[in-house]
Amino acid sequence: MKKSLAVVLTTALVFLFAFGPAAAAILEKETILVGTESTYPPYEFRDKDNNLQGFDIDLTHALAEKLGKKVEWVDMPFDSLIPALLSGKIDLIAAGMSATEERAKRVAFTTPYEISLSTFIVKAGREDIKSLEDLKGKTVAAQLGTVQDTYAGTIEGVEVKRFQKFDDCVREVALGRVDATLMDRPVAVKFVDQKDFAGQVQLAFDQEITGTGKALATRLDETAFLEGLNKALKEMDDTGKLQELRDKWMQY
Numbered sequence: 001m002k003k004s005l006a007v008v009l010t011t012a013l014v015f016l017f018a019f020g021p022a023a024a025a026i027l028e029k030e031t032i033l034v035g036t037e038s039t040y041p042p043y044e045f046r047d048k049d050n051n052l053q054g055f056d057i058d059l060t061h062a063l064a065e066k067l068g069k070k071v072e073w074v075d076m077p078f079d080s081l082i083p084a085l086l087s088g089k090i091d092l093i094a095a096g097m098s099a100t101e102e103r104a105k106r107v108a109f110t111t112p113y114e115i116s117l118s119t120f121i122v123k124a125g126r127e128d129i130k131s132l133e134d135l136k137g138k139t140v141a142a143q144l145g146t147v148q149d150t151y152a153g154t155i156e157g158v159e160v161k162r163f164q165k166f167d168d169c170v171r172e173v174a175l176g177r178v179d180a181t182l183m184d185r186p187v188a189v190k191f192v193d194q195k196d197f198a199g200q201v202q203l204a205f206d207q208e209i210t211g212t213g214k215a216l217a218t219r220l221d222e223t224a225f226l227e228g229l230n231k232a233l234k235e236m237d238d239t240g241k242l243q244e245l246r247d248k249w250m251q252y
Contacts, residue, residue, distance in 0.1 A: 026091045026218065026225040031070040031117045031189055035090035037078040039165040039192040040183075042249040043096035043214075055249040056094040060069075060216070061111065062241065067231040077164045079145030082107060085219060092229075093217040096184065098147045100212050108220045110229045112213025113242065118148055120204040121190035123173055128202050138179035141169035148182045151209040165190070174200040175245055182207065184214075189251045 026032060036044045036056065044054040052073055064071045074090050081097070084090045085107060099109040120140075122129050128160055129135060136157035142149040144162045152160045163169050169181040170191045183191070185206060192196055218225055236242040 017128050018244045025224055027067070027228065029069070029091070030072040031072050032064055032067075032092055033072050033074055033090045034082045034092045034094050035074045035076055035084050036093070036095045037081065037165070038075050039124075040096050040187055041194075042186055042251070043184075044094070045190075055114075055245055056096060056216075058245055058248070059242075060092070060094045062236060062245075063216075063229055063232045067228050067234065077145075078143055079164075081145075081234055082217070085217065091218065091222075091225075096187070096214055097217055098210055098212050099215040099217075100147060100210060103217070106220070108222060108226050109215040109217050111228065113233060115204045116211040117183050117185045118151070118209045119185040119206050120182045121170060121188050121191065121201050122180045122204040123176055124141065124200050124202050126197045126202070126204075130234075131205060132207070136179065141172045141178040141181040143169060143183070146183075147210050147212075151207075152182065162250060167196075170197055170201060182209075186250045 038044050038046050038052060040054075042054050043056045044052060047053050051076075052113045061071055074084070076084060078095060081090070081095055082103065083183045085093055093107070097103070099112055100199070103109070120129065129138070132155060135155055139159045139161060140152045141161050141163060142152045144164055149160070149162060154159060161172065163172070166181075166183055166187065169178075169183070171178070172178040173181050174197055182188075188203055192201055193202055216229060218229070233242070
């Protein structure tokens with residue numbers, strides 16, 4: 001009996017040290033390290049003074065304030081965000097990330113805060129691409145690691161060129177080096193109107209590529225932190241603050 005009890009106690013201690021501190025680690029911190037990729041307006045981008053702006057930026061600061069935390073931003077390539085989260089280099093991902101089933105095997109997503117269609121962008125004046133069928137034999141640019149990257153790879157007869165940033169994808173379209181690129185519709189609208197691309201690119205057609213919504217992501221063992229984020233998100237939704245952010249940043 002004593003030997004069995006010792007084994008149980010040892011196992012319990014191992015579980016506590018392996019999972020207990022980790023599960024509470026973020027809520028015990030004064031400052032949350034938040035990873036993003038700053039070339040995805042209106043979710044996240046840099047203004048003329050190089051300051052981070054956008055829907056995700058405002059949302060994260062509002063949630064952190066409700067949790068009594070400060071925020072430190074870590075800007076990195078999109079495909080590095082989940083590895084950085086899993087390795088503990090960041091505590092949260094706020095980057096217009098779609099909460100796919102595949103990603104949910106590795107990270108814990110909050111309640112989705114927004115759902116949108118994706119939109120294809122083509123060179124200005126081009127009228128021959130209006131559907132997926134029109135893309136056969138064409139080249140499409142996609143940001144590495146995104147749901148658009150995954151989806152583009154499934155389109156029959158399409159060659160996919162991958163880039164670290166969405167503005168590089170749009171630039172390739174403007175220069176005529178690829179036929180199209182795709183991204184969330186609010187982002188596509190922003191790029192078409194953006195000073196660097198105005199008059200050079202245009203919206204082609206919308207495409208639903210995933211039934212999931214956009215959400216923030218943290219580590220799977222951060223259950224208390226996730227619960228706090230979801231509670232704060234619900235409060236913002238109930239009070240209309242979440243809709244205010246949508247109205248401020250989103251153009252459809």
